[in-house]
Amino acid sequence: MIPPSFDYIAPASVDEAVRRLADGGEEAKVLAGGQSLMPLLRLRLSFPELVVDVGRIPELRGVREDGDTLVIGAMTTHHTVVHDPLVRRYAGLLAEVTATVADPAVRHRGTLGGSLAHADPAGDVPAAVLALDAELVAQGPAGRRSIPAAEFFTDYLQSTLSPDELLVEVRVPKLSADxxxxxxxxxxxxxxxxxxxxxxxxxxxxxxxxxxxxxxxxxxxxxxxxxxxxxxxxxxxxxxxxxxxxxxxxxxxxxxxxxxxxxxxxxxxxxxxxxxxxxxxxxxxxx
CATH class of the missing domain: 3.30.390.50 (CO dehydrogenase flavoprotein, C-terminal domain)
Structure with a gap:
């Protein structure tokens, strides 16, 4: 099927993306890897007036260490999560779970943050971030806030994210060797x-x-x-x-x-x- 018409913007920074989401209100949707949103659009189960594509924001990608915590950008693909040496060393459960997501094509396009923000209870990744006691960081017009994974998911396909907030990173406490x-x-x-x-x-x-x-x-x-x-x-x-x-x-x-x-x-x-x-x-x- 053909998706409904909508306005499209591809901001170059998180700040610009947040401004666009705030302007669009509840009629705006974030496009991350597109593996969840695009089927909804094509089936006409979602009718956004504005789609904010965050795929061109470099600061949302990658894995880094911050003391005893791994910081994973929300736009980091499933493929990268599976193969990143830091994830495999300190958060191996996340790598193992993510390797079971769909197929290689989806894992190359789908993103960690997109999967979590979609909040599907049948998705694999949410169970992993719960077991790892991760924290999810969202940015909105008022700044950033950190949300424990146990408080992030509120109902079927719903999370604590506000319409004007963007999930920017996932912080995972490192697992020790024991x-x-x-x-x-x-x-x-x-x-x-x-x-x-x-x-x-x-x-x-x-x-x-x-x-x-x-x-x-x-x-x-x-x-x-x-x-x-x-x-x-x-x-x-x-x-x-x-x-x-x-x-x-x-x-x-x-x-x-x-x-x-x-x-x-x-x-x-x-x-x-x-x-x-x-x-x-x-x-x-x-x-």
Whole structure:
């Protein structure tokens, strides 16, 4: 289908982009990699009057260190995230999760910030930034503000971003060498959306799990943390039985939906199975 007509602007700086978004108000949309917005436009599910293309703003791309934190520009492509040596060293879970996004063509065009701002609970990347305790930095007319990942997603395809704000970077605390990680994703066919996904980061200490962080994909209207399972894992032995008991709590507090792929009950079952697998794999590696 042919998209509806709209005005188009490609600002050269973040400040200019924010001004344009403020001028456009709720009728303006940000174009990042385009992998989410363009299908919505072509299907006429979105009718913006103004599209602000941020793809030509160099300061929104790249990965750098800031003390104990990795700073990843919002326009950094999935491909770059997967292969960047800093991400692979200090935030390997994000690289592993991002490598499962769609296909190579999408990963070369899609961006980290675009995926997060789209706020799709079936997307892979949001679960990873939750498990990594990342912070998302937005810039608006009043300046910059930092939003914990746990507070960023508010409802289905909705985030705490205001219409005049632009997501500019993602700040990820570095994982030390005693953390292991793993992503388990169950989907019908390759490159499809996850029916359920589990992103796990685990820190071991003397054969026990000292700390676990677990992000859930497609278990509610927003990406979620499996808090009950995390609490049960703290201090538990890193054994199949102990991890299995904790994983049985993975779906607690979630509200999975029903569609042609799975019922809520099936998704809850998958969450427990995949959490067990992801935690055991993460606990068995010191990557």
């Amino acid at each position: 953390w292991g990680f793993h992503y388990e994703k169950f989907h019908r066919v390759a490159q499809a959306w996850a029916i359920v996904g589990v992103a796990a980061a685990v820190r071991r200490d003397n054969g026990r799990i000292a700390e676990a962080r677990i992000g859930l994909t497609n278990m509610g209207p927003t990406p979620l943390r499996a808090r009950a399972a995390e609490s049960a894992l703290a201090g538990a032995q890193a054994t199949a039985d102990a991890v299995g008991r904790a994983a049985s709590l993975a779906a607690e507090g979630t509200s999975p939906g029903s569609d042609l792929s799975a019922s809520p009950e099936y998704r809850a079952h998958l969450a427990t199975v995949l959490t067990r697998r992801a935690v055991l794999a993460a606990a068995d590696t010191g990557r």
